[in-house]
Amino acid sequence: MPVIIVESNKLDVDKKREYVKNLTKLTAETYGLPENTVTIIIRENEAENIGVAGNLLSELEE
Amino acid sequence: MPVIIVESNKLDVDKKREYVKNLTKLTAETYGLPENTVTIIIRENEAENIGVAGNLLSELEE
Amino acid sequence: MPVIIVESNKLDVDKKREYVKNLTKLTAETYGLPENTVTIIIRENEAENIGVAGNLLSELEE
Amino acid sequence: MPVIIVESNKLDVDKKREYVKNLTKLTAETYGLPENTVTIIIRENEAENIGVAGNLLSELEE
Amino acid sequence: MPVIIVESNKLDVDKKREYVKNLTKLTAETYGLPENTVTIIIRENEAENIGVAGNLLSELEE
Amino acid sequence: MPVIIVESNKLDVDKKREYVKNLTKLTAETYGLPENTVTIIIRENEAENIGVAGNLLSELEE
Numbered sequence: 001m002p003v004i005i006v007e008s009n010k011l012d013v014d015k016k017r018e019y020v021k022n023l024t025k026l027t028a029e030t031y032g033l034p035e036n037t038v039t040i041i042i043r044e045n046e047a048e049n050i051g052v053a054g055n056l057l058s059e060l061e062e
Numbered sequence: 063m064p065v066i067i068v069e070s071n072k073l074d075v076d077k078k079r080e081y082v083k084n085l086t087k088l089t090a091e092t093y094g095l096p097e098n099t100v101t102i103i104i105r106e107n108e109a110e111n112i113g114v115a116g117n118l119l120s121e122l123e124e
Numbered sequence: 125m126p127v128i129i130v131e132s133n134k135l136d137v138d139k140k141r142e143y144v145k146n147l148t149k150l151t152a153e154t155y156g157l158p159e160n161t162v163t164i165i166i167r168e169n170e171a172e173n174i175g176v177a178g179n180l181l182s183e184l185e186e
Numbered sequence: 187m188p189v190i191i192v193e194s195n196k197l198d199v200d201k202k203r204e205y206v207k208n209l210t211k212l213t214a215e216t217y218g219l220p221e222n223t224v225t226i227i228i229r230e231n232e233a234e235n236i237g238v239a240g241n242l243l244s245e246l247e248e
Numbered sequence: 249m250p251v252i253i254v255e256s257n258k259l260d261v262d263k264k265r266e267y268v269k270n271l272t273k274l275t276a277e278t279y280g281l282p283e284n285t286v287t288i289i290i291r292e293n294e295a296e297n298i299g300v301a302g303n304l305l306s307e308l309e310e
Numbered sequence: 311m312p313v314i315i316v317e318s319n320k321l322d323v324d325k326k327r328e329y330v331k332n333l334t335k336l337t338a339e340t341y342g343l344p345e346n347t348v349t350i351i352i353r354e355n356e357a358e359n360i361g362v363a364g365n366l367l368s369e370l371e372e
Binding site for chain 4: 249250251252253254255256257259263266267270271274275278279298300305
């Protein structure tokens with residue numbers, strides 16, 4: 001039943017596919033559970049909705 | 063003050079309305095609190111942002 | 125794959141059992157998915173870790 | 187390493203900028219940590235994805 | 249209905265009280281909503297459950 | 311700024327150390343960011359606070 005929520009900015013679909021494959025494998029091995037018990041949610045936040053060190057990420061990127 | 067976050071894929075607005083009504087009632091009864099203390103957030107994730115058993119949900123659906 | 129996180133205060137185990145049963149049924153029906161795709165996490169927060177209307181819940185309860 | 191997730195509805199970018207600045211300052215002071223350790227994520231939920239007191243927020247606003 | 253979840257390590261109760269008061273005020277002003285619509289959850293994670301830059305926080309603190 | 315929250319049951323500290331190291335590396339490579347931008351929170355939920363397929367995990371384990 002591990003559930004993993006990843007909060008970050010945009011990611012292209014090929015990277016998502018690779019990441020989900022590898023993160024599921026790593027998590028299943030760590031917890032000693034079958035891979036089909038692992039659920040992952042990738043959250044792609046807008047840069048203007050992320051604050052780092054007091055600034056919006058959208059402004060740090062300008 | 064119960065706060066409930068539901069992570070899933072798309073849902074049409076009529077189902078959301080029914081779900082929020084019934085989930086609020088169930089939660090208020092369970093905790094012995096008035097219905098106006100219950101907040102629900104429904105998160106509609108893209109299928110390519112959900113990983114199940116090592117695969118993107120968008121590919122399992124193909 | 126619906127994942128539901130419930131944030132609230134303490135709940136006794138009999139109520140948790142009932143709640144998980146009913147919430148799973150309601151969610152499976154809403155999304156048109158089998159019950160074994162639903163995962164629920166109940167978070168029992170200390171009253172001093174909950175803020176409501178600017179006050180700690182632990183002080184409102186005194 | 188404080189991470190703060192704010193769930194609410196829409197907010198314009200000038201308010202986000204002010205909020206992130208002030209929330210970072212408040213959090214850094216509270217925890218006695220430098221401001222560059224604070225990460226904030228602002229979640230702008232659609233009104234039809236928020237349930238309050240058993241109703242969709244989108245219907246309460248009508 | 250703003251809901252704010254703060255993930256960090258331990259905090260003493262006097263700091264929690266001050267933080268909840270000030271964070272509620274800041275959030276209510278930002279969103280133009282009354283203070284009694286704001287809910288805050290403070291999560292005090294064990295240092296061995298926090299990973300920073302590839303290390304457990306419990307080991308960085310040693 | 312990737313922030314990863316892992317919801318599961320208990321894990322011993324040696325496994326946490328390995329997991330955080332490997333998950334940080336995987337995430338930094340995926341997003342093309344330095345490892346010191348990755349924060350991980352491991353949540354160890356009690357089995358009686360996890361619902362799977364309509365049952366408490368604590369009862370499935372009995």
